[in-house]
Amino acid sequence: MEEKKLDINSVIGFVLIFGILMYMLWQNQPTPEELKAQEKAKQKEVVKEQKDTEEAQTKETTAEDYSAVAATDSVQVAGLKNKLGAFAYSSTLPSASDKETVVESDLLKLTFSNKGGFLSEIKLKKFVDYDSIPIYLVKDNNSGFNINFGTTDSRILNTKDLYFEPTVTKNGDNTIVSMKLKVSETKFLEYRYEIKKDDYMLGFSIKSQGLNDVINSSQDINLDWKIKTYRHAKSISYENRYTDLIYEYEGGKDNNLGQRSDSDKEVDDVTYIAFKQHFFTSILLADTPFKTASLKSKNLVKDEEVDTVFTKYFEAKLPLEMTGGEINKNMNWYFGPTDYKVLNAYDRNLDEVVPLGWGIFGxxxxxxxxxxxxxxxxxxxxxxxxxxxxxxxxxxxxxxxxxxxxxxxxxxxxxxxxxxxxxxxxxxxxxxxxxxxxxxxxxxxxxxxxxxxxxxxxxxxxxxxxxxxxxxxxxxxxxxxxxxxxxxxxxxxxxxxxxxxxxxxxxxxxxxxxxxxxxxxxxxxxxxxxxxxxxxxxxxxxxxxxxxxxxxxxxxxxxxxxxxxxxxxxxxxxxxxxxxxxxxxxxxxxxxxxxxxxxxxxxxxxxxxxxxxxxxxxxxxxxxxxxxxx
Incomplete structure (x- = not known):
């Protein structure tokens, strides 16, 4: 029988076929644009699946039977109680998720987060920046609002980690947003926001009900508000020069931390705090003064030749007091332009936020x-x-x-x-x-x-x-x-x-x-x-x-x-x-x-x-x- 030898022609043929196949694969590979499109399509499918899953879960778990479902998971409930004490109740409610509530007025688009109960996004609807991008004062976790307090069962809690239950109601042209951190249906800590139709000023109050035996009044209750201010202007150095923390104290005096260097200061009897950018400002105003305020400013622009997302970091730590065993603090928020005419119209000394000069110059x-x-x-x-x-x-x-x-x-x-x-x-x-x-x-x-x-x-x-x-x-x-x-x-x-x-x-x-x-x-x-x-x-x-x-x-x-x-x-x-x-x-x-x-x-x-x-x-x-x- 003749032994079969390797035919050189067959080898050449196989090599040619392999080369043709590789060439066809190379020719038909997707372009970078097609790869991006495929990736976006996959992401959309994943988001859609997650959304469908969440909707299905929401339909299956209604408000009526949610407490029964949560009660069956005794291990989870026990873990929450061990960690949060009386406030574990808020984490067993349907609102215990990272969902958000969106409310719009003629001037503002406000997004409230269930987790923390504060504003996770603030958009000024009538303005854009130098690059035609809408102006956001708060977005993508650049701001934080938290109340730190002790409980009667020796826990230290932060509201930014807890879930609030949102309720939106109408009062004429005004919209009321209530965010409640619940211990029970009758015991809670409430953030109450009142949004007017055509006003940059929001009503805001922090009130508690039935928490005199839950919150430890002998320990400090601290409100912490902070923000990293976004760059909105063409010139980083010019905008940063006019970005500053300004405050009013002792019944009408005003001062600032300084526009250039990092600074911190302890101040008494503070009635408002303004995190001022060049042309836009966030202000917290109190009807009754905070006894003290710990204020901080940090310059985030290290090199003015390099494009920077943020200009400065501002922080204010303020004490909250309990009266009659409850918290009851009435305030206001201003989120809007640093416009003298707008600020002066409120008749609350806010025109001092605009740097017009001291004495005769002003x-x-x-x-x-x-x-x-x-x-x-x-x-x-x-x-x-x-x-x-x-x-x-x-x-x-x-x-x-x-x-x-x-x-x-x-x-x-x-x-x-x-x-x-x-x-x-x-x-x-x-x-x-x-x-x-x-x-x-x-x-x-x-x-x-x-x-x-x-x-x-x-x-x-x-x-x-x-x-x-x-x-x-x-x-x-x-x-x-x-x-x-x-x-x-x-x-x-x-x-x-x-x-x-x-x-x-x-x-x-x-x-x-x-x-x-x-x-x-x-x-x-x-x-x-x-x-x-x-x-x-x-x-x-x-x-x-x-x-x-x-x-x-x-x-x-x-x-x-x-x-x-x-x-x-x-x-x-x-x-x-x-x-x-x-x-x-x-x-x-x-x-x-x-x-x-x-x-x-x-x-x-x-x-x-x-x-x-x-x-x-x-x-x-x-x-x-x-x-x-x-």
Whole structure:
């Protein structure tokens, strides 16, 4: 019999067939998009199966027979009682699940969780962030609300771990959500929320019924509220700069923890606590003050060059008291915009949450700029409202600009005479000072007169510096190339990050810097021409030249990440000021007339007030003593 040998042709054939099969498998493998679609389909099937299972279980276990079913599982019930004591009852109810209750008003969409009884999601329906994503103050476990208490059977419990039973009822246009943590049908701890149709303020109360023999009143009962604030703005650093924890205490005083560094503080008699983001805020208000409050703030932005989900972490620990063996605390929640008009309407000192400046600066913003801008923006686009408000401010301040310029013109006219006095009494500083002051007095001029108008303008300058970053109305309002007047404008993106400047180029700060340069060139030139040269004094002209270049450069860097509305104001303001100064210089002030008037004033007898007389006597006495020593 002939032995069968391995045929080389068969081997080649098998190899070819195997190669063809592998090629066909490779060609027909699913694409990444098809794999994702298959994965999503599988996930949908799993979710559907879980949902069907839950619905089936819910149908099988009705409210009537649930207690009977739970009672049969004696081991589970015994375990719950051992762990939760009297509150084990709440975990045997149908509500003992991670289900949620959703309630909507015209302004808010609120999601209440059975576990913990608090809000697991808060959506502001009328706002979106810089990337057109809806604004959520609470979502995906970024916030927590818990009451920690001891029981009479020596247990320490946290409400965040326990199940509440939800009930939703209507009271006219208002919706009442009751979340009850039950010991029995007649004994419970209740969170009661009242949601109004068109209001960001919610009624909120914590009340207990029949728990005087369950909760240990001799131990501390602590309310713990915390949140990690979401980033909502284009600039992380700019938003974080205006994100802060603010509180009211001792019957109307207000303070904050600081916007930059980590901080914690113990405060007494606290009436409200605001976890303030730049343009959105969560506030807990109490009808009666909390005796103490432990407050904490932590900055979560470690590197401003890296996109960050959260900006800051806030926490407040507050004591709850039992009165007559029960808890009864009436409060309110505010979840809404950091808008001065909205917050001020509640008449609960919430306008202090908006950083308008202290003292006179806040007064100017509250009673001048906010009403004025509100009036202008009611019929003008917001960019034009800023321009018109700037024009009005500069016109009102023009008399101050005029006085400053006249004072500098007087000093310029007197400069030759001052130089003569300096030369004549160069070896006698006291006499030189006497003669100089006498000349100023006779001529009706003063070197300080040019500085005082600038000091008068400082409150207005600082008030507007506070106003524009806090103006909620500017949020997401466009003007020319700026898409959002409450944030920086972008005309070019840089492929790298420049320290202090950023990774973009904003045009409004460039225009404002150029306008400031020309304004300072005019003012420093006038000041240098009017300032007399004093021996032994530093050369002020060099300092002024440095400032003329340094100030615009500082403006360029500092404002590149600031609100474009603020840069627009400074650009227009400096343009108008330059125009006013040119008009004053070329059409109003005549240096020859000023010189003639000064000469006329010098001829008139000048009465000296008591202060001037006293100063003259002191200087004369000093001169006599100096001569006597010689």
């Amino acid at each position: 007064w100017i913003n509250r009673y001048v700029f906010i009403p004025l801008f509100g009036f202008l923006s009611s019929f003008l686009p917001y960019g034009f409202a800023i321009v018109f408000m700037t024009i009005m401010v500069r016109i009102v301040m023009s008399p101050v600009t005029y006085k400053s310029y006249v004072s500098q013109a007087k000093m310029k006219v007197l400069k030759p005479e001052i130089a003569e006095i300096n030369e004549k009494y160069k070896d006698n500083a006291m006499k030189k000072q006497q003669e100089t002051m006498a000349l100023y007095s006779k001529a009706g001029a003063s070197p300080m007169a040019g500085c005082l108008p600038a000091l008068v303008q400082l409150p207005v300058f600082y008030a507007l510096f506070q106003f524009f970053p806090s103006a909620f109305d500017l949020r997401q309002k466009s003007f020319l190339w700026a898409e959002d007047l409450s944030s920086y404008d972008v005309i070019a993106k840089l492929p790298f990050h420049v320290p202090l400047y950023g990774d973009h180029v904003s045009l409004f700060p460039i225009l404002a810097s150029v306008a400031i340069f020309f304004y300072m060139q005019m003012t420093t030139g006038q000041q240098m021409a009017s300032q007399p040269t004093q021996e032994g004094m530093p050369d002020m002209s060099k300092m002024m030249k440095y400032m003329m270049y340094f100030s615009p450069l500082m403006m360029l860097f500092f404002f590149n990440n600031y609100a474009s509305g603020l840069s627009l104001y400074y650009f227009v303001s400096n343009l108008i000021t330059i125009g006013i100064m040119l008009v004053i210089k070329n059409y109003i002030i005549d240096e020859d007339k000023i010189h003639a008037k000064i000469q006329e004033n010098k001829k008139k007898p000048k009465k000296q007030n008591k202060f001037q007389k006293k100063m003259k006597e002191m200087m004369e006495e000093a001169e006599k003593q100096k001569k006597a020593k010689k």
